[in-house]
Amino acid sequence: MIKVENLTKRFGEITAADGVSFEVNSGEILGLLGPNGAGKTTTINMLVGVQQPDSGKIELDGVGNPLDKDVRKLIGNAPQSLAIYEDLTAEENLRFFGRLYGITGKNLNVRVKWALSFSGLTERKNDKAKTYSGGMKRRLNLACALIHDPPFLLLDEPTVGVDPQSRNHIFESIEKLHSDGRTIIYTTHYMEEAQRLCDRVAIIDKGKILALDTVNGLLDSYGGLSVINVKLESLPEKPLPVDGNVDGNNLRIETEKPLEELAKLSGSGLKFLELSVDRADLETVFLNLTGRRLRDR
Amino acid sequence: MKSLFVMAYKDLKLLWRDRAGLFFVIGFPFLMAILFGSIFSSSGGRVSGIRVAVADEDSTATSIALTEELEKSDAIRLYPMGREDAVDKVRKGKVSAYLIIEEGFGELGAFAMFGDSGDKKFEVGMDPSRTAEAGYLRGLLTKAMFSMMHNRIATPDSMLSFIREQKKELEASSELEDEQSKLLLDYFDKTEYFLENIDSSVYSQGGFSMDNDGIEIESVERQRDNEPRSGFDITFPTGILWGLLACAASFAVSMVQERTRGTYLRLKLAPVSLAQILGGKGLACFISCISVSAALIIVGYFVFGVNIGSLGMLILAVICSGLCFVGIMMGISVLGKTEQAVGGAGWGILLIMAMFGGGMIPLAFMPSWMLTISHISPIKWGILALEGAIWRGFSFTEMLLPLGVLLGFGIVSFVIGIFVLSRYDN
Incomplete structure (x- = not known):
């Protein structure tokens, strides 16, 4: 488990993290969703021990603070900026970082082989990283974070600048890591990623966590009403079974429970020409919480 | 670690x-x-060879022999070209000197340098500020001329041929008085007799050679402490x-x-x-x-x-x-x-x-x-x-x-x- 209590970090006048608190359960993926400059990377940097918080407390699974280098061994970090040596090959990068974690001999060979296979880079293992596509570099960046087999994984926007194929590969890799039981913190400003991958999502903006829950929980609490739009073949003579606005043959229903409303409509014998349900998403949640869109800036 | x-x-x-x-x-x-x-x-003071532009307007065996004799020395580098180019190159400082071998040089042969200045049939030009190199070049030319002269008299046969040429010129000449002419012809006859009869091995023991001028220069490495x-x-x-x-x-x-x-x-x-x-x-x-x-x-x-x-x-x-x-x-x-x-x-x-x-x-x-x-x-x-x-x-x-x-x-x-x-x- 990762436990963060009231983390604060200031850079001059700017407060990058303002009393950030959360807990990540073992084997869980927690998403930090927020726009650029929200404080996600600063939070990650404090979590991995490369930046010291002005105040607050971090504890990993009861073993201590990541400022201690023995605790840091338990963390794998894939930073937002590509932390690989582009003039080294994939294998050389992995061997180098593996050796820094004290992995040697046969064990190192096994780990390097696993990481290459995991990132889909076995075929290109002897090519310099600078010859890779953006997606391949991202996968190598992730593989380097995993070379020492850490139970805690911090992934800071791991799909930035990645083609759809590599993005999918990264998603599948993260899902596999999740199923292996690793505890993961995943920062992103893409709500689709958070919705697909994360068990729980923390909405962060201006250094503060505004809300933290499961995706459905956030939608229920902050998403607002779902909208059902129906185009009817003809208007019924008797009253409609649901509350809604009628405009010609068009019916618009705003509801907290769209499934129940749809069941009522279908049981009424009405004939539909068109039907759509617009459900709230995390973008709406963010908009409702901050008054801004995720990618306004 | x-x-x-x-x-x-x-x-x-x-x-x-x-x-x-x-x-x-x-x-x-x-x-x-x-x-x-x-x-x-x-650029440490070593001379790698004086660069001399040569215009050979004579183009006879003698003029060619002179340039070949000069080229034997490491101290000189010759660049054949025309007269005007040679003078121009010296003016522009591209070579140190020019040597123009004029037409008629071959007729004077090895004795060209010993005549009056008007009869020499060769001309040397150099920047007057290059006094050391001028002296150096003069020495090299003198050595070459002496070598050519030496070659003419080095064997009884070559000397004999030379004496007979001189005899013919004397007989044809009308510039000398009869008594002087007779005296010289008598000297040439006796020398001719001497050359016809002397054993060539005995002859070659005498004389001199420009190849060995008797001056030996020892190589003495300069002592260079702390430099x-x-x-x-x-x-x-x-x-x-x-x-x-x-x-x-x-x-x-x-x-x-x-x-x-x-x-x-x-x-x-x-x-x-x-x-x-x-x-x-x-x-x-x-x-x-x-x-x-x-x-x-x-x-x-x-x-x-x-x-x-x-x-x-x-x-x-x-x-x-x-x-x-x-x-x-x-x-x-x-x-x-x-x-x-x-x-x-x-x-x-x-x-x-x-x-x-x-x-x-x-x-x-x-x-x-x-x-x-x-x-x-x-x-x-x-x-x-x-x-x-x-x-x-x-x-x-x-x-x-x-x-x-x-x-x-x-x-x-x-x-x-x-x-x-x-x-x-x-």
Whole structure:
């Protein structure tokens, strides 16, 4: 488990993290969703021990603070900026970082082989990283974070600048890591990623966590009403079974429970020409919480 | 400790793969040392041959024999061309002198130079300021003429042919009085009889030869204590310092690359201390410095004859210079936050250090005011320490000053670098 209590970090006048608190359960993926400059990377940097918080407390699974280098061994970090040596090959990068974690001999060979296979880079293992596509570099960046087999994984926007194929590969890799039981913190400003991958999502903006829950929980609490739009073949003579606005043959229903409303409509014998349900998403949640869109800036 | 070597190995591998960086670390210093060493060595007072433009307007066997005789000497280089070109080249300073062999020279033969000035049939022209070379050329021409003359009388047959030619000319001439003419003809007859009857081996024992002028010049090597024996003694230490400069600049840029590209973050996350991270970078820089210095010293010694006065002192000088530039590398690496800033500012500072420290103008040729300024440059002290070990003949006590200054520069710069870096980190 990762436990963060009231983390604060200031850079001059700017407060990058303002009393950030959360807990990540073992084997869980927690998403930090927020726009650029929200404080996600600063939070990650404090979590991995490369930046010291002005105040607050971090504890990993009861073993201590990541400022201690023995605790840091338990963390794998894939930073937002590509932390690989582009003039080294994939294998050389992995061997180098593996050796820094004290992995040697046969064990190192096994780990390097696993990481290459995991990132889909076995075929290109002897090519310099600078010859890779953006997606391949991202996968190598992730593989380097995993070379020492850490139970805690911090992934800071791991799909930035990645083609759809590599993005999918990264998603599948993260899902596999999740199923292996690793505890993961995943920062992103893409709500689709958070919705697909994360068990729980923390909405962060201006250094503060505004809300933290499961995706459905956030939608229920902050998403607002779902909208059902129906185009009817003809208007019924008797009253409609649901509350809604009628405009010609068009019916618009705003509801907290769209499934129940749809069941009522279908049981009424009405004939539909068109039907759509617009459900709230995390973008709406963010908009409702901050008054801004995720990618306004 | 192992992490230190792992990181140093990685940095050396990265340097090896950076072809442009590698050129500045190893190629450029060699280029400097060899190119300028060759220039300084070839301008050390040795005459490589007087360049003479030759216009042979006579083109007879005799005129060709003269040029061939001149070409036998290493001290002269002939460039055949027309009269006008030859004069023009001297005027423009492209050759030292011209020699015009006029038509009719062949008829006068080997005795051309002994006639009246109007009859000589050859002309030599030279810049009047080249007095030493003029004397030198006069000697070479005289020697060539004497050699040709000697060839005419070297055997009884050639002498006989010569005497008979002279007899015919005398008989045909009406310029002399009869009595004088008869006297000479009588002399020629007796000489002819002498040449017809003398054993050629007895004849050849006498006479003289221009090939052996009886003057032997012994080669006496000048004793050179505490002064460079060749230009390479000066340029190889300078080349080493250029190599160290390039090492410091390359590793400073690689240091800032680590910060800007995110690998520094990953290194900090790894279970290694900041001291180990910086130590690894410093170790790689130090190994590069030592390798470049060793390569230059080995090539200088075995190929270019750089004499090493004291190997022990040289090793000390190389180690202290290397440590100094590791410190400078650390200081430079925090001059900016981007590779461009550090690369630009770093090279700028290093070039100024080189300019005033003897990296561009050798210390031995510096004016006194520049020598005074040079004290602030570690390049100066590095060159001084290396030269002290190579040719200045420094004692250990004399070496202490440059070595101490080098270490001082290194330590101060390293501490400044660490201080600023830790501020960046926070």
